[in-house]
Amino acid sequence: MSNEHGNDMSDKQQVKDEAFISGLYAQLNDDVTPEALDQKILAAAHREVGAKPVLIKKHPKWLVPLSSAASLMLVIALGWQQIDGPGSTLAQITEDMDTPEIVAIDRGRSAKKSVHQKLQVTQKSNTVSHEGNTSITFTSPVSTSDAEGKGYGLADVEQVTIVDERTESTQLQKNLAGEKRILATTSGPITKAVDDEIGQFNGNHSTSKNESTADKIAPESPLGAEHTITLNIESFHERLASGKDQTLRLTRVTEHFFEVTALSSDGVIEHYRLSNDHFTVRVNSHPVDSLTGSEINTSEKASPLKWSDISAR
Amino acid sequence: MTHITNTKIDKGSLETDESLMLAYANGQAPAFDRLYERHKLAVYRFFMRQGTPQAIAEDLTHDTWLKVIDGRHRYTVSALFKTWLFIIARNVLIDYQKKKSTTMESTALADEAELPGNNVIDDMSALTQHLAKAIAALPFEQRETFLLKQEAGFTLDEISVITQQNKEKVKSSWRYALQKLRRGLSHYVE
Numbered sequence: 482m483s484n485e486h487g488n489d490m491s492d493k494q495q496v497k498d499e500a501f502i503s504g505l506y507a508q509l510n511d512d513v514t515p516e517a518l519d520q521k522i523l524a525a526a527h528r529e530v531g532a533k534p535v536l537i538k539k540h541p542k543w544l545v546p547l548s549s550a551a552s553l554m555l556v557i558a559l560g561w562q563q564i565d566g567p568g569s570t571l572a573q574i575t576e577d578m579d580t581p582e583i584v585a586i587d588r589g590r591s592a593k594k595s596v597h598q599k600l601q602v603t604q605k606s607n608t609v610s611h612e613g614n615t616s617i618t619f620t621s622p623v624s625t626s627d628a629e630g631k632g633y634g635l636a637d638v639e640q641v642t643i644v645d646e647r648t649e650s651t652q653l654q655k656n657l658a659g660e661k662r663i664l665a666t667t668s669g670p671i672t673k674a675v676d677d678e679i680g681q682f683n684g685n686h687s688t689s690k691n692e693s694t695a696d697k698i699a700p701e702s703p704l705g706a707e708h709t710i711t712l713n714i715e716s717f718h719e720r721l722a723s724g725k726d727q728t729l730r731l732t733r734v735t736e737h738f739f740e741v742t743a744l745s746s747d748g749v750i751e752h753y754r755l756s757n758d759h760f761t762v763r764v765n766s767h768p769v770d771s772l773t774g775s776e777i778n779t780s781e782k783a784s785p786l787k788w789s790d791i792s793a794r
Numbered sequence: 795m796t797h798i799t800n801t802k803i804d805k806g807s808l809e810t811d812e813s814l815m816l817a818y819a820n821g822q823a824p825a826f827d828r829l830y831e832r833h834k835l836a837v838y839r840f841f842m843r844q845g846t847p848q849a850i851a852e853d854l855t856h857d858t859w860l861k862v863i864d865g866r867h868r869y870t871v872s873a874l875f876k877t878w879l880f881i882i883a884r885n886v887l888i889d890y891q892k893k894k895s896t897t898m899e900s901t902a903l904a905d906e907a908e909l910p911g912n913n914v915i916d917d918m919s920a921l922t923q924h925l926a927k928a929i930a931a932l933p934f935e936q937r938e939t940f941l942l943k944q945e946a947g948f949t950l951d952e953i954s955v956i957t958q959q960n961k962e963k964v965k966s967s968w969r970y971a972l973q974k975l976r977r978g979l980s981h982y983v984e
Contacts, residue, residue, distance in 0.1 A: 498972040505979070506944050508922045514838045518852050519830070522859045526826040529863050530818070 811875035819866040830859065833876060836946045837883055843941050844887065845930025854890055858883045873955070880946055881956050884938060891934075921979070928978040936971035939964055 809817075809828065817825035837858055841851035861882045869878065929937060935957075942948045942956060950968060954961040 495969055495972060498976045501979075502925075502972055502975050503944065505922060505925050509843075509926055512835075512839050512842050514834050514855065515852065518838075518856060519834065522834075522856060523827060523830060525860060526818070526830070526863050527823040529866075530821045530823050530826075 812871045815869050815875050819869060833879060837879065839945050840883055840941050841887065843926065843929050843945065844937065854886050858886045876946065877952055877956055880942060884956060924979065928975050932971055932974060936967045939967040940971040943968060
């Protein structure tokens with residue numbers, strides 16, 4: 482009996498001890514695993530199953546547009562720096578252009594390794610009504626021998642950048658070597674078009690059976706949506722292969738039309754108008770003074786164009 | 795074989811630890827992320843409370859999870875994932891102590907005289923620090939039993955599985971651990 486009583490007391494005491502210690506222990510739990518340790522372990526776990534490591538912390542939603550905007554600002558700042566610099570070719574080009582809607586800069590093939598380091602400045606024109614300004618820049622690699630062997634000339638596009646000032650900006654980076662098409666994928670709100678052809682840039686009037694793309698580019702495209710834009714450059718490959726065109730700028734000037742400016746390494750700036758019906762009109766072609774970089778025969782420029790003239794073709 | 799009778803399910807998620815582990819073994823890396831998030835603190839604190847320096851505790855934590863990763867294909871749902879996890883953690887700890895020539899027996903010789911503190915404890919912060927030191931000073935078997943129950947939330951039955959010890963012995967370890975800690979802190983509460 483006394484033994485049972487003793488056990489009972491002991492049990493009660495243990496319950497009291499447990500409650501007391503547990504209460505204290507709860508206040509001890511302020512140790513957290515260091516973030517570096519977390520990342521190390523998670524990286525190992527992902528690496529083992531061949532997955533990309535994923536950061537624990539979610540990036541805030543505003544980070545992508547903010548970084549894109551910052552990139553855009555950097556590009557513009559660098560561009561202006563080039564303009565203001567002494568003896569700048571771009572500065573002279575800019576000054577001599579009557580309607581410098583688009584100025585594209587490329588260091589050119591004289592600096593072969595810098596072909597990917599493209600600087601560009603977009604200036605709004607006074608003569609063309611802008612609903613938005615979507616620019617697409619293609620940066621092409623120098624060496625084309627491999628691509629030529631496959632019949633495409635320069636079919637490997639290293640980088641595609643799209644900037645849409647209306648719907649914020651984004652950047653596309655994708656290459657597809659040896660294929661007919663250039664793929665450009667973005668997570669930004671540029672376009673709803675998926676796997677459509679925008680047009681054929683062959684310098685002549687040409688048509689495409691494909692559906693319109695321009696009218697699918699909509700500002701209400703939601704943030705974070707993923708899109709793919711496919712450009713058919715099959716008929717344009719000869720020019721690319723020749724290395725003639727180093728910079729192309731495609732600017733949406735109305736809802737349904739784009740303007741393409743090509744700055745060639747042999748000193749020619751060409752302007753095209755591209756409609757959503759996929760035909761391209763070469764507006765003009767001007768040689769550029771090799772010394773000053775300015776366009777020659779600027780009086781022949783057909784600017785501003787009447788879009789109705791183009792769409793009537 | 796141990797049967798699962800108490801498969802724990804997170805609030806807001808129907809994914810059990812076991813299903814997540816199997817998913818990870820099948821190559822789904824995000825499943826590991828969730829598992830790690832659920833148990834990382836318990837494992838880390840299990841090592842921290844051993845009285846090891848933080849750097850050592852981090853190394854042991856790292857080793858434990860690497861063994862989980864490496865052993866993902868060997869994992870079968872014959873026990874709770876957490877049980878499996880802490881068996882690994884305990885083995886890692888024992889290996890570490892063996893390397894340091896700190897055997898279970900020598901640790902068990904720690905007597906109450908080593909318990910810190912007959913100093914006056916002024917505030918709760920000091921008390922909790924005192925408790926941490928008191929836990930670290932417990933003999934190994936009492937300490938691991940205490941931590942597995944208090945930190946990881948295991949029952950005494952589960953602890954007997956993890957430590958491969960008789961259930962009565964685990965009960966004794968738990969009781970002695972409580973008594974020792976209580977005595978070490980008696981001047982504060984009495």
